[in-house]
Amino acid sequence: xxxxxxxxxxxxxxxxxxxxxxxxxxxxxxxxxxxxxxxxxxxxxxxxxxxxxxxxxxxxxxxxxxxxxxxxxxxxxxxxxxxxxxxxxxxxxxxxxxxxxxxxxxxxxxxxxxxxxxxxxxxxxxxxxxxxxxxxxxxxxxxxxxxxxxxxxxxxxxxxxxxxxxxxxxxxxxxxxxxxxxxxxxxxxxxxxxxxxxxxxxxxxxxxxxxxxxxxxxxxxxxxxxxxxxxxxxxxxxxxxxxxxxxxxxxxxxxxxxxxxxxxxxxxxxxxxxxxxxxxxxxxxxxx
Numbered sequence: 596x597x598x599x600x601x602x603x604x605x606x607x608x609x610x611x612x613x614x615x616x617x618x619x620x621x622x623x624x625x626x627x628x629x630x631x632x633x634x635x636x637x638x639x640x641x642x643x644x645x646x647x648x649x650x651x652x653x654x655x656x657x658x659x660x661x662x663x664x665x666x667x668x669x670x671x672x673x674x675x676x677x678x679x680x681x682x683x684x685x686x687x688x689x690x691x692x693x694x695x696x697x698x699x700x701x702x703x704x705x706x707x708x709x710x711x712x713x714x715x716x717x718x719x720x721x722x723x724x725x726x727x728x729x730x731x732x733x734x735x736x737x738x739x740x741x742x743x744x745x746x747x748x749x750x751x752x753x754x755x756x757x758x759x760x761x762x763x764x765x766x767x768x769x770x771x772x773x774x775x776x777x778x779x780x781x782x783x784x785x786x787x788x789x790x791x792x793x794x795x796x797x798x799x800x801x802x803x804x805x806x807x808x809x810x811x812x813x814x815x816x817x818x819x820x821x822x823x824x825x826x827x828x829x830x831x832x833x834x835x836x837x838x839x840x841x842x843x844x845x846x847x848x849x850x851x852x853x854x855x856x857x858x859x860x861x862x863x864x865x866x867x868x869x870x871x872x873x874x875x876x877x878x879x880x881x882x883x
Contacts (some may be wrong), residue, residue, distance in 0.1 A: 598747075598850045600822070602860025605739075605746040609864040613654040613871045620874055621655060627874035628657040629713065629867075630679045632690040634672070634698070635665040640691040643863070647689065650867045659685065665695060672698055673706065680708040686877055687713035687870035710876070713869035721763060724771045732869045737769040739861035740801060740822055741776075743852065749799070749820055751778035757794050759783045759810070759838070760803030765824055769801060790814070802838035812843035820850040824858050 617627055629651055633640055644660075651658050661675055679688050688711045694700050709719040712731040715738075720731030732738075744751060756778045760766030770780045783793055785804055794800050794814045800821045802810055807827035815821065825838030837854030845851055852858055 597821075597845045597848050600743055600747050600820075600850055600852045600857065602739075602743065602852065602857045605743050605861045606864040608746055609742060609861065609868055610650065610654055613656075613864070613868050616871050616875060617655040620871070620878060623878060625874055625878050626657050627655070627687075627871045628659060628685050629687045629689060629870045630682075630685045630711075631658060631660045632663070632676065632679065632688060633660070634663045634667060634691070634694050637691070644691075646863045647866055650863045651870070654867050654871065656867055656870050667698075669698060672703075676703070676706055680706075680711065683877075685711065686874040687711050687866075689714050689866065690716070692716070711873060713866060713873055715768070715869075716763075721768060724768050727775060732872070733772060734764050734768050735862045735865040735869070736765045736824060736858065737772060738865045739858050740765075740769050740824065741772055742861055742865060743822065743858060744799075744820075747850070749850070751776045751799060753777060753779070754798040755779050755781070755796060756799040756801065757781045757783060757797035758801045758803065759785075759787075759790070759794070760801075760805065760824070762803070762805075765803040769803070785809075804838050806838055807836050808838065808840040810839040810844065812840070812847060814839075815844050815847045817847060817849070819848040821848050821852065822858065823852050823854050826854060826859055 631644060648658050679685050688707050692700055694703055704716045705718050707717055709717050709731040712720045715732045715734035723730030724733055751773050756773050758766055758770045761784050770782050774780050783790055791814045795816045800819055803824040807829055821844055823837035823839045827836050829836040835855050
């Protein structure tokens with residue numbers, strides 16, 4: 596049986612760090628504050644929002660919500676985003692996407708002030724990952740992968756890591772972050788020829804293709820660590836599942852994250868840590 600890499604324990608460790616730094620900032624009269632900008636009432640957004648609020652409360656992070664109607668005008672929307680960008684009491688901005696098409700999703704995500712981009716969605720934040728510069732933050736899910744590896748003492752240095760997925764949310768940024776940790780990274784995707792032969796050579800497999808249970812037993816070998824980032828709904832089973840067929844992989848590999856209860860459990864804690872870190876950076880900048 597594989598060792599189960601549970602996200603709950605990782606999230607608790609991240610939150611403990613957040614709470615300590617948040618308490619230090621409050622002694623200086625600074626309350627780390629997250630602004631949530633949501634357009635409409637999408638249920639998946641609401642679910643993530645509730646989880647983020649609970650995590651923020653536990654870490655002493657204040658939440659300011661700006662909930663806008665689905666028919667908000669372009670002028671008003673960007674006016675509110677301007678307010679959040681310039682408000683010195685707001686340290687982080689979480690903007691739920693996708694937005695209504697008329698608001699131009701590409702313009703909106705890059706409109707956020709990079710120093711407040713705690714979700715790692717702007718081009719400047721992503722550019723910081725590729726250049727090694729501290730501009731904004733990494734996407735929360737990508738960083739959650741690194742947090743999980745660190746917590747369980749899995750050092751990617753010198754290891755062969757195969758990342759399946761090439762999105763800006765996880766595949767590309769996590770590949771660069773692992774490369775910065777001196778891993779040897781292979782980026783694959785659903786169009787890769789003979790993908791199982793590639794994944795079997797890896798020491799660490801990170802599944803982020805967004806395809807439910809596509810990775811079956813032929814993709815794995817003994818001794819591997821498998822990080823399943825996928826969150827999909829299996830209609831036949833009537834439950835959430837990952838990109839990995841868990842019952843195939845778990846008896847073979849050495850370590851594996853569950854779905855649910857794995858990387859997704861860590862993501863909101865990383866978001867909170869970004870808000871606290873943004874507040875800390877702002878305080879240090881003000882002291883110079």
